[in-house]
Amino acid sequence: RTLRIGLIPGDGIGREVIPAGRRVLEALPSSLNLKFSFVDLDAGFDTFKQTGVALPEKTVETLKKECDGALFGAVSSPTTATKGYSSPIVALRKRLDLYANVRPVKSVRTAKSPVDLVIVRENTEDLYVKEEKTYEGPNGKVAEAIKRISEKASFRIAAMAGEIALRRQRVRDSGVDSIHSKPLVTITHKSNVLSQTDGLFRETARRALAQSQYQSVGVEEQIVDSMVYKLFRQPSAYDVIVAPNLYGDILSDGAAALVGSLGLVPSANVGDGFAIGEPCHGSAPDIQGQGIANPIATLRSVGLMLEFLGEEQAAAKIYAVVDGNLEDGKLLSPDMGGSAKTDEVVEDILRRL
Ligand code: NAI
Ligand code: MG
Numbered sequence: 213r214t215l216r217i218g219l220i221p222g223d224g225i226g227r228e229v230i231p232a233g234r235r236v237l238e239a240l241p242s243s244l245n246l247k248f249s250f251v252d253l254d255a256g257f258d259t260f261k262q263t264g265v266a267l268p269e270k271t272v273e274t275l276k277k278e279c280d281g282a283l284f285g286a287v288s289s290p291t292t293a294t295k296g297y298s299s300p301i302v303a304l305r306k307r308l309d310l311y312a313n314v315r316p317v318k319s320v321r322t323a324k325s326p327v328d329l330v331i332v333r334e335n336t337e338d339l340y341v342k343e344e345k346t347y348e349g350p351n352g353k354v355a356e357a358i359k360r361i362s363e364k365a366s367f368r369i370a371a372m373a374g375e376i377a378l379r380r381q382r383v384r385d386s387g388v389d390s391i392h393s394k395p396l397v398t399i400t401h402k403s404n405v406l407s408q409t410d411g412l413f414r415e416t417a418r419r420a421l422a423q424s425q426y427q428s429v430g431v432e433e434q435i436v437d438s439m440v441y442k443l444f445r446q447p448s449a450y451d452v453i454v455a456p457n458l459y460g461d462i463l464s465d466g467a468a469a470l471v472g473s474l475g476l477v478p479s480a481n482v483g484d485g486f487a488i489g490e491p492c493h494g495s496a497p498d499i500q501g502q503g504i505a506n507p508i509a510t511l512r513s514v515g516l517m518l519e520f521l522g523e524e525q526a527a528a529k530i531y532a533v534v535d536g537n538l539e540d541g542k543l544l545s546p547d548m549g550g551s552a553k554t555d556e557v558v559e560d561i562l563r564r565l
Pocket of ligand 1: 225285286287288289290301474475476492493494495496497498499504505506507509547
Protein backbone atom coordinates (compact mmCIF):
# COMPACT_ATOMS: atom_id res chain seq x y z
CA ARG A 213 0.00 0.00 0.00
CA THR A 214 1.26 3.47 -0.86
CA LEU A 215 0.02 6.39 1.19
CA ARG A 216 0.27 9.95 -0.07
CA ILE A 217 0.98 12.34 2.77
CA GLY A 218 0.63 16.12 2.68
CA LEU A 219 3.38 17.89 4.65
CA ILE A 220 2.39 21.27 6.09
CA PRO A 221 5.30 22.50 8.22
CA GLY A 222 3.83 25.98 8.85
CA ASP A 223 5.98 28.37 10.87
CA GLY A 224 8.89 28.32 13.33
CA ILE A 225 9.93 24.89 14.62
CA GLY A 226 7.19 23.34 12.47
CA ARG A 227 9.86 23.47 9.74
CA GLU A 228 12.30 21.56 11.92
CA VAL A 229 10.01 18.82 13.23
CA ILE A 230 7.92 17.96 10.15
CA PRO A 231 11.04 16.85 8.18
CA ALA A 232 11.78 14.53 11.12
CA GLY A 233 8.32 13.01 10.67
CA ARG A 234 9.04 12.39 7.01
CA ARG A 235 12.37 10.71 7.76
CA VAL A 236 10.73 8.28 10.15
CA LEU A 237 8.01 7.36 7.64
CA GLU A 238 10.68 6.74 5.00
CA ALA A 239 12.63 4.52 7.39
CA LEU A 240 9.78 2.17 8.38
CA PRO A 241 10.81 -1.46 7.90
CA SER A 242 9.92 -2.89 4.49
CA SER A 243 8.26 -5.87 6.20
CA LEU A 244 5.30 -3.55 6.87
CA ASN A 245 4.69 -3.31 3.11
CA LEU A 246 4.03 0.39 3.32
CA LYS A 247 5.33 3.04 0.97
CA PHE A 248 4.87 6.78 1.13
CA SER A 249 4.83 9.64 -1.30
CA PHE A 250 4.88 13.22 -0.09
CA VAL A 251 3.61 16.58 -1.20
CA ASP A 252 4.79 19.83 0.41
CA LEU A 253 2.00 22.26 1.20
CA ASP A 254 1.89 25.82 2.50
CA ALA A 255 -0.05 27.33 5.37
CA GLY A 256 0.65 29.65 8.27
CA PHE A 257 1.56 33.18 9.18
CA ASP A 258 4.55 33.43 6.84
CA THR A 259 2.31 32.24 4.01
CA PHE A 260 -0.22 34.89 5.05
CA LYS A 261 2.43 37.62 4.99
CA GLN A 262 3.57 36.55 1.52
CA THR A 263 0.22 35.87 -0.12
CA GLY A 264 -2.52 37.41 2.00
CA VAL A 265 -4.07 34.04 2.92
CA ALA A 266 -3.06 31.72 5.76
CA LEU A 267 -4.54 28.62 4.14
CA PRO A 268 -4.14 28.63 0.35
CA GLU A 269 -6.92 26.94 -1.60
CA LYS A 270 -4.28 24.79 -3.30
CA THR A 271 -3.40 23.24 0.07
CA VAL A 272 -7.01 22.32 0.78
CA GLU A 273 -7.62 20.98 -2.74
CA THR A 274 -4.44 18.90 -2.77
CA LEU A 275 -5.31 17.36 0.58
CA LYS A 276 -8.84 16.57 -0.61
CA LYS A 277 -7.96 15.24 -4.04
CA GLU A 278 -4.57 13.58 -3.64
CA CYS A 279 -3.78 12.79 -0.05
CA ASP A 280 -4.57 9.95 2.35
CA GLY A 281 -3.41 11.91 5.38
CA ALA A 282 -1.26 14.84 6.44
CA LEU A 283 1.18 16.17 9.00
CA PHE A 284 0.81 19.71 10.27
CA GLY A 285 3.63 21.42 12.17
CA ALA A 286 2.58 24.61 13.93
CA VAL A 287 1.62 28.12 13.02
CA SER A 288 2.41 31.42 14.65
CA SER A 289 -0.60 33.54 15.41
CA PRO A 290 -0.24 37.30 15.17
CA THR A 291 -0.25 38.84 18.65
CA THR A 292 -2.47 41.73 17.59
CA ALA A 293 -5.72 41.44 15.64
CA THR A 294 -4.68 41.15 12.00
CA LYS A 295 -7.22 41.86 9.31
CA GLY A 296 -7.89 38.86 7.09
CA TYR A 297 -5.93 36.35 9.18
CA SER A 298 -7.59 33.30 10.62
CA SER A 299 -6.07 30.09 11.94
CA PRO A 300 -5.37 27.61 9.13
CA ILE A 301 -5.70 24.50 11.30
CA VAL A 302 -9.11 25.59 12.54
CA ALA A 303 -10.14 26.16 8.91
CA LEU A 304 -8.72 22.79 7.83
CA ARG A 305 -10.68 20.96 10.51
CA LYS A 306 -13.85 22.52 9.11
CA ARG A 307 -13.05 22.08 5.42
CA LEU A 308 -12.12 18.42 5.81
CA ASP A 309 -14.77 17.66 8.44
CA LEU A 310 -12.22 16.47 10.98
CA TYR A 311 -14.68 16.13 13.80
CA ALA A 312 -12.47 14.62 16.47
CA ASN A 313 -9.33 15.80 18.18
CA VAL A 314 -7.43 12.93 19.68
CA ARG A 315 -4.67 13.52 22.19
CA PRO A 316 -2.75 10.69 23.84
CA VAL A 317 -0.72 11.60 26.89
CA LYS A 318 1.84 9.05 27.94
CA SER A 319 4.72 9.05 30.40
CA VAL A 320 7.56 6.59 30.53
CA ARG A 321 6.58 3.42 32.41
CA THR A 322 9.08 4.15 35.14
CA ALA A 323 7.55 7.54 36.00
CA LYS A 324 6.61 8.01 39.66
CA SER A 325 3.00 8.59 38.65
CA PRO A 326 2.62 6.84 35.30
CA VAL A 327 0.15 8.19 32.73
CA ASP A 328 -1.17 6.46 29.63
CA LEU A 329 -4.43 8.00 28.51
CA VAL A 330 -6.13 9.42 25.44
CA ILE A 331 -8.46 12.38 25.37
CA VAL A 332 -11.03 12.27 22.59
CA ARG A 333 -12.48 15.72 22.11
CA GLU A 334 -15.54 16.57 20.02
CA ASN A 335 -14.37 19.23 17.62
CA THR A 336 -17.33 20.78 15.79
CA GLU A 337 -19.85 22.15 18.25
CA ASP A 338 -20.48 22.98 21.94
CA LEU A 339 -19.60 26.60 22.83
CA TYR A 340 -17.20 26.70 19.89
CA VAL A 341 -20.00 27.24 17.37
CA LYS A 342 -19.09 30.87 18.17
CA GLU A 343 -22.63 32.20 18.16
CA GLU A 344 -22.18 35.08 20.54
CA LYS A 345 -23.96 38.33 21.05
CA THR A 346 -23.65 41.35 23.29
CA TYR A 347 -26.51 43.63 24.17
CA GLU A 348 -27.46 46.36 26.56
CA GLY A 349 -29.38 44.96 29.53
CA PRO A 350 -31.17 46.94 32.24
CA ASN A 351 -27.99 46.93 34.36
CA GLY A 352 -25.33 47.29 31.67
CA LYS A 353 -23.86 45.08 28.97
CA VAL A 354 -24.69 41.39 28.76
CA ALA A 355 -22.92 38.84 26.57
CA GLU A 356 -24.28 35.44 25.62
CA ALA A 357 -22.95 32.41 23.79
CA ILE A 358 -24.74 29.37 22.43
CA LYS A 359 -23.70 25.93 23.65
CA ARG A 360 -24.92 23.50 21.01
CA ILE A 361 -24.81 19.74 21.50
CA SER A 362 -26.23 17.36 18.91
CA GLU A 363 -27.06 13.71 19.08
CA LYS A 364 -25.21 13.04 15.84
CA ALA A 365 -21.91 14.61 16.93
CA SER A 366 -22.10 13.11 20.43
CA PHE A 367 -22.78 9.64 19.06
CA ARG A 368 -19.93 9.60 16.56
CA ILE A 369 -17.38 10.98 19.03
CA ALA A 370 -18.32 8.39 21.65
CA ALA A 371 -18.15 5.62 19.04
CA MET A 372 -14.68 6.83 18.13
CA ALA A 373 -13.68 6.67 21.80
CA GLY A 374 -14.97 3.08 21.84
CA GLU A 375 -12.92 2.20 18.76
CA ILE A 376 -9.80 3.74 20.29
CA ALA A 377 -10.33 1.80 23.53
CA LEU A 378 -10.61 -1.46 21.55
CA ARG A 379 -7.54 -0.65 19.49
CA ARG A 380 -5.49 0.09 22.61
CA GLN A 381 -6.59 -3.24 24.01
CA ARG A 382 -5.49 -5.03 20.81
CA VAL A 383 -2.05 -3.49 21.23
CA ARG A 384 -1.90 -4.69 24.86
CA ASP A 385 -3.10 -8.14 23.82
CA SER A 386 -0.23 -8.29 21.34
CA GLY A 387 2.13 -8.19 24.31
CA VAL A 388 2.94 -4.50 24.65
CA ASP A 389 3.43 -3.62 28.30
CA SER A 390 0.93 -1.16 29.77
CA ILE A 391 -0.32 0.24 33.06
CA HIS A 392 -3.85 -0.77 31.99
CA SER A 393 -5.26 -4.24 31.66
CA LYS A 394 -8.83 -3.53 30.51
CA PRO A 395 -10.35 -1.03 28.09
CA LEU A 396 -12.22 1.81 29.79
CA VAL A 397 -13.99 4.91 28.45
CA THR A 398 -14.76 7.77 30.84
CA ILE A 399 -17.55 10.10 29.69
CA THR A 400 -16.97 13.64 30.94
CA HIS A 401 -19.79 16.15 31.34
CA LYS A 402 -21.56 18.49 33.71
CA SER A 403 -25.08 17.19 33.33
CA ASN A 404 -25.87 17.79 36.99
CA VAL A 405 -26.04 21.49 36.05
CA LEU A 406 -26.56 21.46 32.27
CA SER A 407 -29.15 18.74 32.15
CA GLN A 408 -30.20 19.36 28.55
CA THR A 409 -26.96 20.00 26.67
CA ASP A 410 -24.53 17.90 28.68
CA GLY A 411 -27.43 15.61 29.50
CA LEU A 412 -27.82 14.85 25.80
CA PHE A 413 -24.08 14.31 25.44
CA ARG A 414 -24.00 11.91 28.37
CA GLU A 415 -27.07 9.95 27.36
CA THR A 416 -26.00 9.68 23.70
CA ALA A 417 -22.44 8.67 24.58
CA ARG A 418 -23.85 5.96 26.86
CA ARG A 419 -26.03 4.70 24.02
CA ALA A 420 -23.15 4.70 21.50
CA LEU A 421 -20.96 2.73 23.89
CA ALA A 422 -23.73 0.26 24.68
CA GLN A 423 -23.51 -1.12 21.13
CA SER A 424 -22.51 -4.75 21.02
CA GLN A 425 -19.10 -4.13 19.42
CA TYR A 426 -18.07 -2.27 22.59
CA GLN A 427 -19.26 -4.98 24.96
CA SER A 428 -15.75 -5.52 26.30
CA VAL A 429 -15.21 -1.80 26.96
CA GLY A 430 -15.88 -0.57 30.49
CA VAL A 431 -17.85 2.68 30.61
CA GLU A 432 -17.88 5.16 33.47
CA GLU A 433 -18.73 8.82 33.86
CA GLN A 434 -17.16 11.70 35.65
CA ILE A 435 -18.32 15.26 36.22
CA VAL A 436 -15.73 17.51 34.60
CA ASP A 437 -14.58 19.44 37.68
CA SER A 438 -14.00 16.34 39.78
CA MET A 439 -12.38 14.86 36.67
CA VAL A 440 -9.72 17.57 36.79
CA TYR A 441 -9.04 16.79 40.44
CA LYS A 442 -8.75 13.06 39.88
CA LEU A 443 -6.79 13.46 36.66
CA PHE A 444 -4.06 15.24 38.62
CA ARG A 445 -4.27 13.05 41.73
CA GLN A 446 -4.46 9.72 40.00
CA PRO A 447 -3.86 9.93 36.24
CA SER A 448 -3.29 6.18 35.96
CA ALA A 449 -7.04 5.68 36.54
CA TYR A 450 -7.82 6.80 32.98
CA ASP A 451 -7.59 4.97 29.69
CA VAL A 452 -9.81 6.82 27.18
CA ILE A 453 -11.65 10.04 28.07
CA VAL A 454 -14.40 11.42 25.82
CA ALA A 455 -15.59 14.99 26.19
CA PRO A 456 -17.51 17.78 24.49
CA ASN A 457 -15.39 20.45 22.81
CA LEU A 458 -14.72 22.95 25.62
CA TYR A 459 -14.06 20.45 28.43
CA GLY A 460 -11.93 18.43 26.02
CA ASP A 461 -9.86 21.48 25.12
CA ILE A 462 -9.14 22.29 28.75
CA LEU A 463 -8.55 18.70 29.83
CA SER A 464 -6.18 18.03 26.98
CA ASP A 465 -3.87 20.97 27.71
CA GLY A 466 -4.07 20.15 31.42
CA ALA A 467 -3.22 16.51 30.83
CA ALA A 468 -0.23 17.52 28.71
CA ALA A 469 1.24 19.09 31.87
CA LEU A 470 1.38 15.61 33.44
CA VAL A 471 4.28 14.51 31.28
CA GLY A 472 6.75 17.34 31.58
CA SER A 473 7.27 18.78 28.13
CA LEU A 474 4.99 20.04 25.39
CA GLY A 475 7.57 18.59 23.05
CA LEU A 476 6.27 15.08 23.84
CA VAL A 477 2.55 15.44 23.26
CA PRO A 478 0.97 14.58 19.90
CA SER A 479 -2.52 14.99 18.53
CA ALA A 480 -4.57 14.00 15.54
CA ASN A 481 -7.47 15.70 13.85
CA VAL A 482 -9.64 12.88 12.61
CA GLY A 483 -12.63 12.54 10.29
CA ASP A 484 -14.04 9.63 8.34
CA GLY A 485 -11.15 8.37 6.23
CA PHE A 486 -8.76 11.26 6.81
CA ALA A 487 -6.38 12.21 9.61
CA ILE A 488 -3.95 15.03 10.20
CA GLY A 489 -1.21 14.42 12.76
CA GLU A 490 -0.19 17.58 14.63
CA PRO A 491 2.12 18.11 17.61
CA CYS A 492 0.38 19.98 20.42
CA HIS A 493 3.02 22.64 20.74
CA GLY A 494 3.19 25.90 18.84
CA SER A 495 5.90 27.40 16.63
CA ALA A 496 8.22 28.04 19.63
CA PRO A 497 9.85 31.26 18.37
CA ASP A 498 12.18 31.25 21.40
CA ILE A 499 14.08 28.20 20.09
CA GLN A 500 13.44 28.29 16.35
CA GLY A 501 16.43 27.95 14.06
CA GLN A 502 18.64 26.41 16.74
CA GLY A 503 18.04 22.79 15.77
CA ILE A 504 17.05 21.81 19.30
CA ALA A 505 13.27 21.32 19.01
CA ASN A 506 12.06 18.05 20.46
CA PRO A 507 10.77 15.99 17.50
CA ILE A 508 8.92 13.43 19.65
CA ALA A 509 5.51 15.14 19.68
CA THR A 510 5.64 15.09 15.88
CA LEU A 511 6.86 11.50 15.64
CA ARG A 512 4.06 10.34 17.91
CA SER A 513 1.66 12.37 15.74
CA VAL A 514 2.97 10.42 12.75
CA GLY A 515 2.04 7.23 14.62
CA LEU A 516 -1.42 8.59 15.39
CA MET A 517 -2.02 9.54 11.78
CA LEU A 518 -1.07 6.00 10.73
CA GLU A 519 -3.39 4.48 13.34
CA PHE A 520 -6.35 6.34 11.91
CA LEU A 521 -5.35 5.39 8.37
CA GLY A 522 -5.64 1.76 9.47
CA GLU A 523 -1.91 1.08 9.86
CA GLU A 524 -1.88 -0.01 13.48
CA GLN A 525 1.28 -2.10 13.23
CA ALA A 526 3.33 0.70 11.75
CA ALA A 527 1.99 3.05 14.42
CA ALA A 528 2.87 0.62 17.22
CA LYS A 529 6.39 0.34 15.82
CA ILE A 530 6.86 4.12 15.96
CA TYR A 531 5.49 4.38 19.51
CA ALA A 532 7.79 1.59 20.64
CA VAL A 533 10.98 3.15 19.26
CA VAL A 534 10.07 6.56 20.66
CA ASP A 535 9.44 5.01 24.09
CA GLY A 536 12.79 3.23 23.71
CA ASN A 537 14.57 6.53 23.19
CA LEU A 538 12.83 8.10 26.22
CA GLU A 539 13.37 5.17 28.54
CA ASP A 540 17.01 4.89 27.56
CA GLY A 541 17.33 8.61 28.34
CA LYS A 542 20.77 9.10 26.75
CA LEU A 543 19.76 11.19 23.76
CA LEU A 544 17.20 13.69 25.00
CA SER A 545 16.57 17.21 23.76
CA PRO A 546 17.12 20.24 26.06
CA ASP A 547 13.43 20.55 27.04
CA MET A 548 13.81 17.06 28.56
CA GLY A 549 16.98 17.99 30.42
CA GLY A 550 19.32 16.55 27.80
CA SER A 551 21.62 18.18 25.28
CA ALA A 552 20.83 16.33 22.07
CA LYS A 553 19.94 18.21 18.91
CA THR A 554 16.76 17.44 16.98
CA ASP A 555 18.76 15.44 14.43
CA GLU A 556 20.51 13.38 17.10
CA VAL A 557 17.19 12.39 18.66
CA VAL A 558 15.85 11.49 15.22
CA GLU A 559 18.92 9.45 14.37
CA ASP A 560 18.68 7.52 17.63
CA ILE A 561 15.06 6.72 16.78
CA LEU A 562 15.95 5.69 13.23
CA ARG A 563 18.58 3.31 14.60
CA ARG A 564 15.97 1.73 16.87
CA LEU A 565 13.62 1.36 13.89
P1 NAI B 1 4.76 27.07 22.13
O1 NAI B 1 4.16 25.73 22.24
O2 NAI B 1 5.25 27.46 20.79
O3 NAI B 1 5.98 27.19 23.15
C1 NAI B 1 5.82 27.14 24.58
C2 NAI B 1 7.17 26.76 25.23
O4 NAI B 1 7.43 25.38 24.99
C3 NAI B 1 8.35 27.52 24.63
O5 NAI B 1 9.28 27.80 25.63
C4 NAI B 1 8.92 26.53 23.62
O6 NAI B 1 10.29 26.71 23.39
C5 NAI B 1 8.62 25.20 24.28
N1 NAI B 1 8.42 24.15 23.25
C6 NAI B 1 7.30 23.97 22.50
N2 NAI B 1 7.47 22.94 21.65
C7 NAI B 1 8.71 22.46 21.87
C8 NAI B 1 9.47 21.40 21.31
N3 NAI B 1 9.00 20.62 20.32
N4 NAI B 1 10.71 21.19 21.77
C9 NAI B 1 11.21 21.95 22.76
N5 NAI B 1 10.54 22.96 23.34
C10 NAI B 1 9.31 23.22 22.90
O7 NAI B 1 3.67 28.11 22.66
P2 NAI B 1 3.74 29.71 22.70
O8 NAI B 1 5.13 30.17 22.97
O9 NAI B 1 2.66 30.10 23.58
O10 NAI B 1 3.34 30.15 21.23
C11 NAI B 1 4.27 30.43 20.19
C12 NAI B 1 3.52 30.62 18.88
O11 NAI B 1 2.90 29.38 18.51
C13 NAI B 1 2.41 31.65 18.97
O12 NAI B 1 2.39 32.39 17.77
C14 NAI B 1 1.16 30.80 19.13
O13 NAI B 1 0.03 31.45 18.63
C15 NAI B 1 1.51 29.59 18.30
N6 NAI B 1 0.80 28.35 18.70
C16 NAI B 1 0.38 27.54 17.69
C17 NAI B 1 -0.23 26.33 17.97
C18 NAI B 1 -0.59 25.47 16.82
O14 NAI B 1 -0.15 25.68 15.71
N7 NAI B 1 -1.40 24.44 17.01
C19 NAI B 1 -0.47 25.90 19.35
C20 NAI B 1 0.05 26.78 20.35
C21 NAI B 1 0.66 27.98 20.02
MG1 MG C 1 -6.00 24.10 23.38
